[in-house]
Amino acid sequence: MNPNPHLRPTKTAILLLNLGTPAAPTAKAVRVYLKEFLSDPRVVEIPRVIWWCILNGIILPIRSGASAKKYASIWLPKLGSPLMHYSRLQAKELGERFAQHGQTVLVDLAMRYGQPSTEAVLGELQEQGMERLLLLPLYPQYSATTSASSFDEVFRVLGKWRNQPELRLVKHYHDYPAYINALRDQVQTFWDKEGCPDFAKGDRFVMSFHGLPKRNLMRGDPYHCECLKTGRMLGEALGLEAGQYLVTFQSRFGKAEWLKPYTAPTIEKLAQAGCERMDIFCPGFPADCLETLEEIAMEAREIFLEHGGKDYRYIPCLNSNPAWIEALEIIAQQHLVGWPLDSESEAVLTKRNERAELAKERIA
Numbered sequence: 001m002n003p004n005p006h007l008r009p010t011k012t013a014i015l016l017l018n019l020g021t022p023a024a025p026t027a028k029a030v031r032v033y034l035k036e037f038l039s040d041p042r043v044v045e046i047p048r049v050i051w052w053c054i055l056n057g058i059i060l061p062i063r064s065g066a067s068a069k070k071y072a073s074i075w076l077p078k079l080g081s082p083l084m085h086y087s088r089l090q091a092k093e094l095g096e097r098f099a100q101h102g103q104t105v106l107v108d109l110a111m112r113y114g115q116p117s118t119e120a121v122l123g124e125l126q127e128q129g130m131e132r133l134l135l136l137p138l139y140p141q142y143s144a145t146t147s148a149s150s151f152d153e154v155f156r157v158l159g160k161w162r163n164q165p166e167l168r169l170v171k172h173y174h175d176y177p178a179y180i181n182a183l184r185d186q187v188q189t190f191w192d193k194e195g196c197p198d199f200a201k202g203d204r205f206v207m208s209f210h211g212l213p214k215r216n217l218m219r220g221d222p223y224h225c226e227c228l229k230t231g232r233m234l235g236e237a238l239g240l241e242a243g244q245y246l247v248t249f250q251s252r253f254g255k256a257e258w259l260k261p262y263t264a265p266t267i268e269k270l271a272q273a274g275c276e277r278m279d280i281f282c283p284g285f286p287a288d289c290l291e292t293l294e295e296i297a298m299e300a301r302e303i304f305l306e307h308g309g310k311d312y313r314y315i316p317c318l319n320s321n322p323a324w325i326e327a328l329e330i331i332a333q334q335h336l337v338g339w340p341l342d343s344e345s346e347a348v349l350t351k352r353n354e355r356a357e358l359a360k361e362r363i364a
């Protein structure tokens, strides 16, 4: 990057934002996590008093134990929660990429619920002298339930600060070529290693996104449209034709109607209709987590095999794919334009000093 002497470089931080995860796969820890998560009015829009009774009287007593068992089935030995492990890895590798390119930037990870909390991480960045802050959610598709809730939390914390940083945020990147390219790379690498689906024989490629109440779409949440666009772009990038791939929505919660088609019933119907091999991928989850490893890689596999399917292949999430870390850097760089980074400050100063030396020589 060409340092512009008219721009003043400052200490810049990139804060990756993700959902959060329980501290342990136990009913007690899951209850603490679910209580904070499901008390967020951005996530559940039911009137507070009614929801408080349902949450505390029914959901938490029943769901905490059931979810804890599921978490225990995907917990990584020594590494813990996959969502935490991969999100941390992504932050570390993104920081290293900037460093490799000679740019100094503070890269950190904050969770919306649980630890490391947004408040604590922002406090640490403040102590390190952060002057500019770029928020980069690990949600490629924007939703008020996820991205907006994470931004709300940052604004709440900064609202208490006397000396605030300059602030920018990445709203979404569901259709950025770098993100689509990373998804394509993840799927194509799997197919190169394990073999391509035979679409002529009826094999199918399913892209499963986290669901949302349909009511949220009707009230203006753009998430559904963004998932469809990602799905279409990934299908095109893989050279697939309409009909060879499907977009579905998983993780329905409660009795209300959610975005359709639902993943599990779609898998069941495809198996019953004679689809023998299915490849399934979750493009909306940059990191593997409970929703992908338990619900899709385990539960949905059983459904497919029970209903006549023969070969079910789960394609892992982006996790630490170098094409994904590169995409994160490209997305960040696009939003850092006009914010020269620290090493550039050194470059600018060196240039200024060189010019001053030359001027002195000329005078002498």
Ligand SMILES: C=CC1=C(C)c2cc3[nH]c(cc4nc(cc5[nH]c(cc1n2)c(C)c5CCC(=O)O)C(CCC(=O)O)=C4C)c(C)c3C=C
Binding pocket: 019, 020, 021, 022, 034, 043, 044, 063, 067, 081, 083, 139, 143, 145, 146, 210, 211, 212, 213, 223, 251, 253, 284, 285, 288, 289, 290, 291
């Ligand atoms: C009303 C409930 C929920 C909405 C709305 C919702 C939206 C939403 N969630 C994600 C991403 C993730 N969700 C995860 C877990 C999870 N989600 C809900 C409920 C809603 N999500 C619950 C209750 C849980 C906890 C697990 C369970 O008890 O079923 C996770 C995984 C976390 C982990 O620790 O691994 C992710 C990631 C998105 C992207 C989204 C809307 C777009």
Ligand SMILES: [Fe+2]
Binding pocket: 210, 251
């Ligand atoms: Fe969720």
Ligand SMILES: [Fe+2]
Binding pocket: 251, 290, 291, 295
């Ligand atoms: Fe789930």
